[in-house]
Amino acid sequence: MGTPPRSAKPRNGKAGKPFLRPFSGEAVAPPPIWLMRQAGRYLPEYREVRAKAGGFLDLCYNPDLAAEVTLQPIRRFGFDAAIIFSDILIVPHALGQEVRFIEGEGPRLDPITGVAGLARLDASKTGDRFGKVYEAIAKTASLLPAEAALIGFCGAPWTVATYMVGGQGSTDQAATRLWAYRDPEGFSQLIALLVTTSIEYLCGQIAAGAECLQIFDTWAGNLPDDEFERWSVEPTKAIVAGIKKKHPMVPIIGFPKGAGASALNYVAETGVNGIGCDTSMPPFMMAEAFADENVVVQGNLDPLLLVAGGEAMEARVEEILELMEDRRFIFNLGHGIVPETPPEHVALLVKLVRGGH
Amino acid sequence: MGTPPRSAKPRNGKAGKPFLRPFSGEAVAPPPIWLMRQAGRYLPEYREVRAKAGGFLDLCYNPDLAAEVTLQPIRRFGFDAAIIFSDILIVPHALGQEVRFIEGEGPRLDPITGVAGLARLDASKTGDRFGKVYEAIAKTASLLPAEAALIGFCGAPWTVATYMVGGQGSTDQAATRLWAYRDPEGFSQLIALLVTTSIEYLCGQIAAGAECLQIFDTWAGNLPDDEFERWSVEPTKAIVAGIKKKHPMVPIIGFPKGAGASALNYVAETGVNGIGCDTSMPPFMMAEAFADENVVVQGNLDPLLLVAGGEAMEARVEEILELMEDRRFIFNLGHGIVPETPPEHVALLVKLVRGGH
Numbered sequence A, B: 001m002g003t004p005p006r007s008a009k010p011r012n013g014k015a016g017k018p019f020l021r022p023f024s025g026e027a028v029a030p031p032p033i034w035l036m037r038q039a040g041r042y043l044p045e046y047r048e049v050r051a052k053a054g055g056f057l058d059l060c061y062n063p064d065l066a067a068e069v070t071l072q073p074i075r076r077f078g079f080d081a082a083i084i085f086s087d088i089l090i091v092p093h094a095l096g097q098e099v100r101f102i103e104g105e106g107p108r109l110d111p112i113t114g115v116a117g118l119a120r121l122d123a124s125k126t127g128d129r130f131g132k133v134y135e136a137i138a139k140t141a142s143l144l145p146a147e148a149a150l151i152g153f154c155g156a157p158w159t160v161a162t163y164m165v166g167g168q169g170s171t172d173q174a175a176t177r178l179w180a181y182r183d184p185e186g187f188s189q190l191i192a193l194l195v196t197t198s199i200e201y202l203c204g205q206i207a208a209g210a211e212c213l214q215i216f217d218t219w220a221g222n223l224p225d226d227e228f229e230r231w232s233v234e235p236t237k238a239i240v241a242g243i244k245k246k247h248p249m250v251p252i253i254g255f256p257k258g259a260g261a262s263a264l265n266y267v268a269e270t271g272v273n274g275i276g277c278d279t280s281m282p283p284f285m286m287a288e289a290f291a292d293e294n295v296v297v298q299g300n301l302d303p304l305l306l307v308a309g310g311e312a313m314e315a316r317v318e319e320i321l322e323l324m325e326d327r328r329f330i331f332n333l334g335h336g337i338v339p340e341t342p343p344e345h346v347a348l349l350v351k352l353v354r355g356g357h
Helices: A044-053 A056-060 A063-077 A090-094 A115-120 A127-143 A157-166 A174-182 A184-208 A225-246 A260-270 A283-289 A303-308 A310-323 A343-353 B044-053 B056-060 B063-077 B090-094 B115-120 B127-143 B157-166 B174-182 B184-208 B225-246 B260-270 B283-288 B303-308 B310-323 B343-353
Strands: A081-083 A099-102 A106-109 A149-155 A212-217 A252-256 A274-276 A296-301 A329-333 B081-083 B099-102 B106-109 B149-155 B212-217 B252-256 B274-276 B296-301 B329-333
Touching (some): A044 A056, A044 A063, A056 A063, A056 A127, A063 A343, A090 A127, A090 A157, A090 A184, A106 A157, A127 A184, A149 A157, A157 A184, A157 A212, A174 A225, A174 B303, A174 B310, A184 A212, A184 A225, A212 A225, A212 A274, A225 A252, A225 A260, A225 B283, A252 A296, A260 A274, A260 B260, A283 A296, A283 A310, A283 B225, A296 A303, A303 A310, A303 B174, A310 B174, B044 B056, B044 B063, B056 B063, B063 B127, B063 B343, B090 B127, B090 B157, B090 B184, B127 B149, B127 B184, B149 B157, B149 B184, B157 B174, B157 B184, B157 B225, B174 B225, B184 B225, B212 B274, B225 B252, B225 B260, B260 B274, B283 B296, B283 B310, B296 B303, B296 B310, B303 B310, B310 B343
Parallel strands (some): A081 A149, A212 A252, A252 A274, A274 A296, B081 B149, B149 B212, B212 B252, B274 B296, B296 B329
Antiparallel strands (some): B099 B106
16 A cells, blocks of 8 residues: 555545544544543543542443543544543453552552463453443443544553563563463463453454554563564464454554564564554654555654653654654554643644644 | 674684673674673672672672672673672762662662752762772772673663652653753753763773773663653763773773664764663664674673573574674673572573583
8 A cells, every 4th residue: 555645635625534544545634643541640530530430440340431531531632533441451350360450559460370370260251341341432432523433452462461470560571471481382371362352352342333443562562572473473463363354444553562673573464554653763763664564653752741841842743743744644642641741731732733833 | 894704713712801802893702791780689699798798889889899799700600701790870879869779679869850959969079989999890800810801880871860860760760751851951961960970980990990891771762762862872972982082992882771773873873882782672683783883792682581591591592692603792681680590590501602502
């Protein structure tokens, strides 16, 4: 398909949701915009709902409240896409692993440190918990403005496994990487379970109303190339193939955070339709590296630059927009928005991307 | 200078310490080997000295004990280089910032969060503390086997600043990156102070007996390209230039961890003589990317693979050795050795690299 010609129509000149049009081969100008974790703690209206929901998982499993917080940033900023409010740890939780969210500390799981621990997981009982997410998606879809798209998601098997094995987030994922090195056959059973469960889960999200999917591989970056190939690329490829068999037209965005130069192989091998670029990828590389791939590029403003705002932010936004002009591009951050972000900076960002000053 | 011909002599066929010969343009076979953090907690003899030294900083500032733990891994494994036992936070400590090491938690500093905090630093009083490190270097040099080289080091200004500003280690370096975004002029004063202090410190290490230097930029990887250029590349370039003015023949290795594809620019722009590659760089890229640069490549076995050992480790070591054959190469890890590493795996690694089985 390659780079589309400069003649790309203005965003409202053609039918279809602006967010989805790049996936049909069209460079949309100005580019669609949404932000990872756009429904979240930086918004006072989110904090209000969160306070009355009970625990974090209670909010995820409450279709009305999950739909409400999903829609909040769309109402406030008019983003081109909503992403269902949920968490990548819904999958291990639905599989029967204990998951707790401790305020200010992040998730804690009852770690599965070897093959024997897999017996604690039960793929036949995911329906109840996944069902709540599907309900939230259906509810959101029914309330979403006509021009906005709805994104479903899951964590990539590798990233989800790092929490399941480590019991919490960590900077080096040592427990999981050691299991993978010491017992690759055993570890591959966990990954295989996550692949089949993720396919089921994402297909369910599509059936409920998701129009695009993103696979978050937040901890892909610490894997050496051979391990990245085996535990990040291969399982993602299997998930993409599994989805495409049933839903060939639903675009899938991969986000192998920290993959650096390996992101190019990732695109070629997994078959994703979009590639999320993290903050460490220079915008000129984002513009050049994927030019020959049939892929939509998404990224990559530094979330901390959105906190800082000011001229530095404006200059970087301009740089990204100029480099990605005429490309099949979706504006986003290079990682999730942080709680300290002033909402007025987000409003300014949307204005800048849409050509206002 | 380019890639040397296959005719490179075996390591003992020529004069000079094996570790230093690649810097003179020679591919040494088998390659020299040392490991980052090779003096450390994975060694029982280190833990013994550490226990009697008092605090961690007491050990750093005790020339006899620092020399002793520096020499321990040389005695046990016969590495081709020793790196002086010390810490990158000696620089802020010598500048007058409070630094404490809390067992099991890492360093804690009294954070400097803006330009006003720079008044707490005094570059004229570093002599006493730096002097203890110089003494340790001189002592080590006098006791080191003739064929082993001695490496001095410091942290790169960006990485040291992340601790000085954040008050501790963090995965996103948010406090420091926000200061740099919001007040680049003010932040550049801190960086400039670290540049001049690091030049003084490294020249002092050379005068005391260091034969090679390594600049650790552990947190370079989170910087977007323009910030990486400004806060990692430029200050490192200034340090290299400052050292080369006085000591043109002392090789300097840069280690911009997480820089990914930007490592190539880093080499071209900073003028380092060696480039440390982290675990995320595929060995084939380590072999290809720097082929046209006049630079020694160092890396990059996954420290966790050294913990795991076994066939997976042996296969990867073979892969690295084959790809780097005939190259100006130093075998190392892609990051520091971890405390859980079995010393017998290290002994096996050295044997594998030197061609034993």
